Structures are given as C-alpha cells and as structure tokens.
Amino acid sequence: MVAEQDPKHQIDMVLKSKYLNYSITIATIVVGWHFLYEGIAKLMMDNWSAEGYLLSSTGPFAPFFHSLTTSPVLLNLVDWANIIGLLAIGLLLMVGLFVRFAAIAGALLLLLYYFANPPFIPTETGFAIEGHYWLINKNLIEAILLLVIATLPKESFLGIQQLITRKRAKEIKDGYSTLPSNETLERRNLLQNLIWLPFLGTVSLSLFKEQDSTINGTSSATMSQKEEIEKKRARTHKPNLPIGKAKGIFPGRVVWSWNPKSTNGLCTNTPTESGVFDENTDVWFTDRNTCQEIVDKMLADAIKQISGKEDLASAWIKIFEYHNQQKEGRTKGYRQGQKVFLKLNRTSAFFGINEDLSRVLDRRSFCSETSPQIVMAVLRQLINYAGVSQKDIYVGDPMREIFRDEFEKYSSEFADVNYLSHTDDPSRTKVTESRQPLIFYSDKKKVMPNAGSDKLYHVIEQADYLVNLPVMKAHVASGISLFAKNHFGTQCRETAAHLHPGLNEQNPGREKYGEYRVLVDFMGNNHTGGKNLIYILDALWAANNWNALPVKFMSSPFNNHWSSSLLVSLDPVAIESVAFDILRTEFVNAYDKSRFFLDKAGVDDYLHQSADSGNWPGNIVYAPNGDGKPIPDSLGVHEHWNNADEKMYSRNLQVGNGIELIKLFNG
Numbered sequence: 001m002v003a004e005q006d007p008k009h010q011i012d013m014v015l016k017s018k019y020l021n022y023s024i025t026i027a028t029i030v031v032g033w034h035f036l037y038e039g040i041a042k043l044m045m046d047n048w049s050a051e052g053y054l055l056s057s058t059g060p061f062a063p064f065f066h067s068l069t070t071s072p073v074l075l076n077l078v079d080w081a082n083i084i085g086l087l088a089i090g091l092l093l094m095v096g097l098f099v100r101f102a103a104i105a106g107a108l109l110l111l112l113y114y115f116a117n118p119p120f121i122p123t124e125t126g127f128a129i130e131g132h133y134w135l136i137n138k139n140l141i142e143a144i145l146l147l148v149i150a151t152l153p154k155e156s157f158l159g160i161q162q163l164i165t166r167k168r169a170k171e172i173k174d175g176y177s178t179l180p181s182n183e184t185l186e187r188r189n190l191l192q193n194l195i196w197l198p199f200l201g202t203v204s205l206s207l208f209k210e211q212d213s214t215i216n217g218t219s220s221a222t223m224s225q226k227e228e229i230e231k232k233r234a235r236t237h238k239p240n241l242p243i244g245k246a247k248g249i250f251p252g253r254v255v256w257s258w259n260p261k262s263t264n265g266l267c268t269n270t271p272t273e274s275g276v277f278d279e280n281t282d283v284w285f286t287d288r289n290t291c292q293e294i295v296d297k298m299l300a301d302a303i304k305q306i307s308g309k310e311d312l313a314s315a316w317i318k319i320f321e322y323h324n325q326q327k328e329g330r331t332k333g334y335r336q337g338q339k340v341f342l343k344l345n346r347t348s349a350f351f352g353i354n355e356d357l358s359r360v361l362d363r364r365s366f367c368s369e370t371s372p373q374i375v376m377a378v379l380r381q382l383i384n385y386a387g388v389s390q391k392d393i394y395v396g397d398p399m400r401e402i403f404r405d406e407f408e409k410y411s412s413e414f415a416d417v418n419y420l421s422h423t424d425d426p427s428r429t430k431v432t433e434s435r436q437p438l439i440f441y442s443d444k445k446k447v448m449p450n451a452g453s454d455k456l457y458h459v460i461e462q463a464d465y466l467v468n469l470p471v472m473k474a475h476v477a478s479g480i481s482l483f484a485k486n487h488f489g490t491q492c493r494e495t496a497a498h499l500h501p502g503l504n505e506q507n508p509g510r511e512k513y514g515e516y517r518v519l520v521d522f523m524g525n526n527h528t529g530g531k532n533l534i535y536i537l538d539a540l541w542a543a544n545n546w547n548a549l550p551v552k553f554m555s556s557p558f559n560n561h562w563s564s565s566l567l568v569s570l571d572p573v574a575i576e577s578v579a580f581d582i583l584r585t586e587f588v589n590a591y592d593k594s595r596f597f598l599d600k601a602g603v604d605d606y607l608h609q610s611a612d613s614g615n616w617p618g619n620i621v622y623a624p625n626g627d628g629k630p631i632p633d634s635l636g637v638h639e640h641w642n643n644a645d646e647k648m649y650s651r652n653l654q655v656g657n658g659i660e661l662i663k664l665f666n667g
Contacts, residue, residue: 028093028103028149031142035106036090042083049079051363051549057116057351065116066351069363085109103150110143237584237604237640240650242658244611246637248306248570249322252651252659254578255305255568257298259666263540263562264289269549271361283366284541284550284562285406287373295373295540295566298664299381302568305662306534316386322570323465323533334465340388340533341463342378342395344370345470345486347547349400357404357423365403368543368550370469372406374566378467378536379414389416396420398431398457399489420459432458433492439525440626443502443516450498451518453626454491456527466531472539472563472579475546478503479603480583482576483535484519487528504602514617517606521624523572524610524631535575539565544587544598555586555644557667573611573636574659578649580604585644604638611638 050068054075057065068078089109092102119137246252267289268282284290300312307315320334352365359365375395382388395410396402398420407419411427421428437453438461445452460466470486477500478485488496502518504510523529541550542563553563563582569575580603587598597603608615609622613633616622622631639658642648647663650656 024149024152025096027145028096028099031106031146031149032090032093032102034090034142035086036094039083039086039090042086049075050082051075053116054078059115059118061115061118062351066360066362066364100150103146107143107146107150110139110146114139114143237581239640239642240648240653240655240658242637242639242650242656243608243615244573244634244637246571246574246657246659247326247635248574249308249318250306250660251657252571252574252637252649253306253569253662254571254575254659255302255662255664256565256578257302257568257664257666258557258565259294259298260558260561260564261666262291262294262298263564265561267562269363269366281361284368285372287409290371290373290540292373292376295371296377296380298566299374299377299536299568301664302536302566303381305664306568306570312381312385313387316381319534319570320386320465327530334386334388336387336389337392338388338464339392339394339462340382340465340467341459341531342375342393343460343466343468343470343486343490344375344395344397344402345489346370346397346400346402347489349397349403353401353403357401357407357421357425359403359405363549366549367547368471368473368541370397370471370538371540372409374469374536374538374540375406376410376413378469379410379417382467383414390414391416391418394418394420394429394459394463396431396459397489398459399491402428429459434458434461437626438527439491439521439624441499441502441518441521442620442622442624443518447516448498448501448518451502454493456490457492460490460527460531463527463531465533466528467533467536469536469538471542472537472565472567472583473543473546473548474583474587474598476597477546478519479598479600480576480580481546482537482579483532483572484522484576484606487522490528504597504600504605511600511602513602513605513608514615515602515605516617516620517609519606520609520622520631523606523635524622525624529572529631529635532572535567535569535572537567537575537579539563539567539579539582542583553586557665558586571636571659573607573638577604577607577638577640577659578661580607581641581647607638610635 054065054069069075085105086109089102089106092098093106114137119135119140242252263284267284269284270282282289303312303315303319304310307318309315309318317333321331324333325331346369348365348367348369352360352362352367354360379393379395382393383390393414395417396419401421401423402419407428410417410419418429419427420431422431424430434455434457436455438456440453441448441451443451468483468486470482473481475481475485488499491499499518502516540563542553542565543550550562552558552560554560558564567575567579569578584598584603605615611634613622613630623629624631637658639649639656641659641661642653647661649659649661651658651660
C-alpha cells in the first residue's frame with residue numbers, strides 16, 4: 001500500500017516543476033519586456049509627458065490626477081518617475097532579480113493607470129476599443145498577473161535571484177537541499193538562469209543602434225529616417241492625383257493665411273502664481289498673445305480671395321449666393337431673420353471649468369481649441385459686412401460651455417448675440433435637444449454597435465447657415481481632428497464614445513482604406529454638412545493631440561514658431577486635405593507622439609470616400625439623413641501636394657482639376 005503524500009509536499013513538488021518554472025519565467029519576461037519597452041519609448045520620445053493622460057482622467061479620482069499637472073516641477077517629477085519606474089521594473093522582471101518587489105511595484109503602477117482612466121467611466125476614447133471591456137482593461141489584467149507572480153515562491157523564477165538562492169543554499173551543509181552537486185548540472189542551472197541574456201542583449205543593441213542612427217541635435221530624426229518616412233508616405237499619399245469634384249466659387253480653392261505676428265512667440269502657456277485670471281496670465285487665448293487686429297485682417301484677406309471680390313460686403317453677398325445656389329438651386333443672398341450658428345471647439349470645458357464658468361487656471365483649460373480672436377473676427381464680418389443681425393447669431397460648442405472670460409470678450413462688443421450654455425444664466429441661451437434623431441449612421445450598428453442614430457442640438461436644427469470653427473490638430477483616435485470631427489460635439493449624448501469605433505484606430509484592422517468612416521456621415525448630413533456656409537479652420541495655435549497644449553511647428557514656413565495660420569475654403573474636402581498635408585509634414589519626427597497615430601494608413605480614408613463614392617466600402621451606402629437617399633457621389637476634391645517644400649496642388653501646377661492653394665504669407 002502506497003503511503004498518502006502530504007498535501008503540502010504535493011504543492012511543493014508542483015511549484016518546483018520545471019515546466020511551471022519555465023511558464024512563470026516566460027510570463028515574467030514578457031511582462032518585464034512590456035514595461036521596459038514602454039520606458040525606453042518614453043525616454044527616447046521627444047518631449048514626452050504624462051500631461052495629456054492625466055488631463056484626460058475621468059471618474060472619482062480625476063481631481064487628484066488633474067492636480068499633478070498644475071505645477072511644471074511636479075509634472076516633470078511625475079514624468080521622470082514614470083520613465084524610471086517602467087525601466088527599473090521591466091529590467092528587474094526580465095533578469096529575474098527582486099522579482100517579488102518588482103511585481104508589486106509594477107502592479108501598483110498599473111493600478112494608478114487604471115484608476116486615472118477607469119473603464120467604467122466613458123472617456124474621450126470611449127468603451128468600444130481594443131483592450132477596454134467595461135470594468136476590465138489591459139492595465140487591470142496585467143496588474144492581476146503581476147500580483148499572482150508576487151505571491152509565488154522565489155524558487156519559481158529562473159534568473160539572477162535563483163542563482164543567488166542556489167549559491168547560498170549550497171553553502172549550507174545541514175538541512176534539506178535539492179540542489180544537484182554534479183558540476184555538469186550546475187552549469188546547466190547557470191545556463192537556465194541566464195537564458196534571458198542573449199535576448200536582452202540583442203534588443204538593447206538594436207535599440208542603441210536605432211537611437212544612434214536616428215537622433216541628432218536638431219530635429220531628432222536623421223535625413224535617412226526622414227527619407228524612409230517620406231517614401232512610405234509617397235506610396236500611401238501619392239501627390240497631385242485629385243479625387244472627386246472640386247467645389248467653390250473658384251473650384252477647389254483653399255486660402256492659407258499665415259502671419260507669425262498674429263501670435264506671441266514668447267508665450268509660455270502657464271498660469272500666474274496668484275491663480276487669478278487677469279491681464280498677466282500668459283496663455284495663448286489672451287489678447288496679449290493673440291493679436292486681434294492681425295487676425296481680423298488675415299480673415300478679411302482670405303474672405304476676399306475665396307470670393308474674388310475686393311470689398312467685404314460684396315464678398316459675403318457672393319458667398320451667400322454661392323451657398324444657396326448649391327443648396328437650393330437659386331442664386332440669392334442672405335435674408336433678414338435667417339439664423340447663423342458658429343460651432344466652436346471647447347473640449348477643455350469638459351474638465352477645465354468651474355461652476356461659475358470660469359476657467360480652472362491650469363493646463364486643463366489651456367489645450368488647443370478655437371481661438372476667441374477668430375470667433376470675434378467672424379462675428380465682426382457677419383454683423384458689420386454680411387448684415388446679419390446679432391439676435392440671429394448663435395455661438396458655442398453645444399455639448400460644452402463658453403468660458404466666462406471669452407463670453408465677456410464677445411458680449412462687450414456684441415451683447416445681443418446668443419451665447420450657448422447648459423445653465424439657466426439669463427445672459428446666455430440654454431441649449432435644447434432636437435425632438436427626433438437627425439443623423440443616422442450608415443454602418444447600421446455593425447461597426448458602432450451603440451450608435452444607430454443621434455439627436456442633434458436644436459440650435460443646429462433651427463439654423464439656416466453653419467460656420468464650423470474647429471482648430472487644426474492631430475487626434476489619437478482619428479489621426480486628425482478638423483471640421484467633420486468637430487461635429488462629435490453636435491450630437492446630444494454626454495460623450496461621443498459611441499462614435500469612436502467608426503474612426504481610424506479604435507478597432508483592429510481599420511488602419512487601411514475602404515472601411516466605414518463615421519466622418520463621412522457627418523459631412524453628408526443635411527444639418528452638419530449641408531448647412532455649412534464657409535469653412536474657416538483656426539490654425540493659429542495648432543497641436544498634436546485633442547487635449548494637448550499648442551506646439552511650435554518646425555517645418556517651413558513656421559520655423560520654430562506657433563502655426564499662426566487660418567485656412568478658408570468653400571470645399572469641405574479640399575480644406576481638410578490641405579490641413580492633413582500640413583499636419584503630416586510637421587509631425588515627421590519619429591519620436592513625436594502624434595506620429596504614431598497621424599502617419600498610419602486610413603487616416604484620410606474618409607476624405608477618399610467623401611470625394612468619390614467609388615471609394616465607399618462594398619457593404620456601405622452613406623445615407624445619414626434617415627430617408628434612405630445616398631449622399632452625393634462627391635462632396636469635394638481630395639489631393640495631396642507635390643512636396644513639403646513647394647506645397648503645390650494640381651491647379652497650381654496646371655496639371656489637373658484638383659485643389660488650388662492660395663498662400664497669403666506675411667512672414
């Protein structure tokens with residue numbers, strides 16, 4: 001009769017199983033490599049900061065994470081703690097040294113990431129994305145794995161710690177020991193425990209060589225790497241091959257007005273020490289840093305160029321006549337009583353606003369958005385030259401609020417304009433929802449399962465004309481955020497999370513051409529697309545992500561200054577195409593965080609599809625108005641410029657009927 005083994009002895013034998021040791025070691029090395037890679041990537045990335053992640057924090061712990069960005073010194077400490085922590089934890093896990101300590105530290109770090117953007121709170125990137133499964137996300141899964149690793153005996157891991165343990169155990173002559181005394185077996189143990197060395201050495205050498213061959217003191221990317229990137233882009237974005245039918249008084253015309261004097265190159269985008277918003281606050285949206293007079297002139301010159309008229313009154317008559325001819329088939333101008341809606345971008349009013357509608361005076365409210373100066377310039381044009389009554393103009397981002405400081409700026413000159421709000425403030429106009437859905441998504445819930453249709457805010461339903469005023473910036477989910485993306489704030493749900501699966505990077509396999517694109521539905525909708533009177537892109541203080549501070553542009557003509565530009569067009573596809581060329585040219589730096597989502601295939605797929613119905617997916621018919629009727633075969637013309645130096649399109653080169661770029665450069 002075989003004696004029954006002690007359960008404790010059985011567990012001990014299982015834990016000492018070489019197959020289990022190998023499995024645990026592989027898991028530890030894989031997790032360690034993830035940490036190490038993240039640390040190396042952040043260390044090598046130009047000007048990486050955790051600021052954007054912290055500012056986008058939602059949920060009950062958001063105030064704590066937001067507070068970490070209020071001081072540049074504190075933020076710098078957080079950045080370096082992240083980098084050093086990732087590197088140290090990753091290295092210790094990979095070499096098998098102090099594994100239990102490293103596993104616990106790694107789990108705590110991942111839990112901080114988890115609670116900064118918990119998956120039970122809808123965020124800018126929403127629920128329906130890879131690695132985000134409501135309550136559970138990648139951070140939580142990996143943290144639990146590390147906690148499991150931390151509970152295992154140290155004998156379970158192969159690595160330096162195992163070698164040290166075995167050496168110490170061998171020196172103990174008394175007591176039970178399972179260590180082999182044979183010299184051959186000891187050499188085998190040495191090889192087992194150092195098996196990670198060739199892998200780590202190869203990876204480190206390749207990273208060192210890559211860094212050595214790609215970094216220089218000027219641009220953080222060598223010419224060879226830039227040339228490789230440009231070759232890739234040339235294959236994806238072939239120059240001067242227009243798609244679609246150009247729109248406009250001068251078909252396909254886009255006016256680019258650039259004047260570096262419009263923005264203060266010395267602006268630091270920092271709050272005052274007193275925490276009081278006053279004339280000394282050094283942030284981009286103040287009149288001390290954005291010159292209202294120059295912005296007024298930039299817009300006026302662009303309006304004249306887009307219409308072909310010498311005086312502004314005639315220019316606006318021509319613009320209204322063109323719009324009504326396209327929409328109704330009749331050439332007629334603006335009629336008194338018709339309503340005009342100015343759609344702003346106010347993302348920061350989601351997390352950077354106080355109850356009294358004043359700004360939270362830190363970087364949460366400093367991210368790149370529609371400049372108050374361009375809003376004022378458009379108001380002056382519409383009221384003083386186009387003849388629109390103040391009471392017939394509505395201004396705001398209906399999903400958010402207008403900050404008190406900009407409201408005071410606008411209302412001091414135009415008190416009777418309707419400034420939108422969700423509050424009961426009698427000096428503002430409270431927003432309401434449409435009674436019925438007004439936009440119907442053409443994927444029919446196959447790509448965006450939680451969408452289907454949406455109500456729009458009543459202000460756009462009642463408007464006769466729309467002037468969309470987005471800011472030019474890259475976007476982690478869509479690649480770029482311009483006119484079409486700005487309408488994510490026109491639908492009436494609390495966030496636009498349900499729409500993010502219809503963007504470029506939210507589902508695996510969508511980084512290619514010929515996929516359903518929700519932005520085409522917004523461009524073709526009767527309200528968000530059909531009512532657009534003119535397209536004015538605010539590129540005064542452009543940025544490299546949706547919640548980022550403005551960044552200085554290094555490419556020509558900016559040369560280490562703010563982007564300081566306005567783009568104006570009557571062709572919705574052409575103007576987004578030019579903006580995309582500007583952004584993808586600027587963020588060529590391999591270690592700029594925006595490059596990882598801006599330079600991927602499919603970012604401009606929505607422009608291909610909006611330009612030509614022949615590019616629609618085979619199973620999709622874009623019919624966003626609920627009547628079953630498809631949108632026009634072409635909403636405008638799409639094209640990429642010839643090169644980043646000349647910036648010329650087919651009409652400039654007289655080789656096609658695509659885009660014509662008029663450059664009003666005052667540098």
